[in-house]
Amino acid sequence: MKVKVIVTLKNGVLDPQGKAIQQTLNGMTFENVSEVRQGKFFDIEVNESDENKAKSQVEEMCKKLLANLVIEDYKIL
Amino acid sequence: MKSSVIIFPGSNCDRDMDVALKKFGFENQMVWHNDANIPKSDLIVLPGGFSYGDYLRCGSIAGKSRIIKSVVNFANSGGLVLGICNGFQILTETGLLPGILQQNKYLNFICKNVFVKIKNKENKYFKNINKEVLELHIAHNEGNYFCSKEELKSIEDNGQIAVTYCDDKGNDDEYNNPNGAIKNIAGIFNKEKNILGMMPHPERMIDPFLSGEDGSLFFENLIGNV
Numbered sequence: 234m235k236v237k238v239i240v241t242l243k244n245g246v247l248d249p250q251g252k253a254i255q256q257t258l259n260g261m262t263f264e265n266v267s268e269v270r271q272g273k274f275f276d277i278e279v280n281e282s283d284e285n286k287a288k289s290q291v292e293e294m295c296k297k298l299l300a301n302l303v304i305e306d307y308k309i310l
Numbered sequence: 311m312k313s314s315v316i317i318f319p320g321s322n323c324d325r326d327m328d329v330a331l332k333k334f335g336f337e338n339q340m341v342w343h344n345d346a347n348i349p350k351s352d353l354i355v356l357p358g359g360f361s362y363g364d365y366l367r368c369g370s371i372a373g374k375s376r377i378i379k380s381v382v383n384f385a386n387s388g389g390l391v392l393g394i395c396n397g398f399q400i401l402t403e404t405g406l407l408p409g410i411l412q413q414n415k416y417l418n419f420i421c422k423n424v425f426v427k428i429k430n431k432e433n434k435y436f437k438n439i440n441k442e443v444l445e446l447h448i449a450h451n452e453g454n455y456f457c458s459k460e461e462l463k464s465i466e467d468n469g470q471i472a473v474t475y476c477d478d479k480g481n482d483d484e485y486n487n488p489n490g491a492i493k494n495i496a497g498i499f500n501k502e503k504n505i506l507g508m509m510p511h512p513e514r515m516i517d518p519f520l521s522g523e524d525g526s527l528f529f530e531n532l533i534g535n536v
Contacts, residue, residue: 246456247490249417298374301367301403303410304456 236279236291237310240300241272275299311336311536313353316381318343318372323358323394323513330513331355334529343375352536353390354381356397358449358511368411368452369399378404390434390536391505395450398497398507407498407507408465409457414450415490421449423521424488426473426496426510427480433503434535435472435528443480444473444524446510448488448496453509455491455498465498472497472506 242248248270255269277294281287288309295307313336317324324340331338331353341348343361348354362371372378378400385391385406393401401407414420425443428436457465465471474494476482482494489509497508515525 247412247415247454249413249415249490253417298366298370301370301410303402303408303458303461304412 236277238275239308246304311352313338314341314351315355318361320361321359326513327357335533343377348380356393358395369403372400373403393507401507408461411452412454419451427476429471430469435506439531447514453489455495470499
């Protein structure tokens with residue numbers, strides 16, 4: 234089954250790319266954009282039919298590799 | 311004295327490091343990332359470069375490579391482990407050093423000479439260097455050191471800050487911070503001070519025909535203390 238994961242920077246961690254995107258959007262007439270936070274999206278195919286098992290495996294993957302918990306949070310969709 | 315430089319796919323400062331170590335008397339050997347064991351060494355160096363193309367996060371893939379278990383065991387038994395630039399990023403990703411190196415604050419790749427202030431000399435890396443400020447070279451896109459407030463306090467309390475970015479007089483204030491690193495941190499130790507990670511490249515400053523010789527002071531001191 235397919236498991237989707239989003240990894241984002243934690244609140245309070247500086248996101249210079251997000252900031253640059255926000256400023257560019259502001260300059261493109263989207264003046265009402267007050268913040269952009271950039272993240273990563275993972276589409277993971279796990280050879281496992283049990284959804285709970287697959288998700289708990291992906292959770293391990295997030296903790297061990299996909300996210301660095303010093304600055305990032307993960308969310309399994 | 312024996313040293314080992316680990317080569318990852320994408321390392322590009324491994325040969326410079328090999329030249330530097332040999333110049334100052336180390337018997338150096340190159341070790342491939344997919345090897346299981348490291349030959350007997352007094353010092354292990356993780357060199358600069360772009361291991362695994364900097365995929366996912368800088369140093370994250372290298373931090374899971376086969377050789378890393380041996381590096382971690384060596385470090386945990388008190389062995390000297392030095393990570394320069396990408397090597398520093400790998401050390402944070404393995405958890406051997408706290409914090410993480412984020413993208414530079416102004417999103418630019420920085421390649422220039424900088425001054426760094428030595429903050430702690432009670433360790434083998436800086437013990438007998440009789441200068442407070444060194445001129446070294448940096449070349450990185452992700453050198454913006456970050457850690458949580460709690461971690462920062464613990465790093466400061468334990469004297470783990472090794473070097474900070476400064477001017478030629480040693481002022482390590484925000485005006486002399488090239489990449490946004492918290493507290494101008496350019497390099498840190500683990501608690502025991504046997505592991506050092508730093509963004510500046512001492513191996514690039516070992517010859518007057520290059521841009522300077524302060525890197526020589528670093529290696530001369532190191533071989534004397536290993």
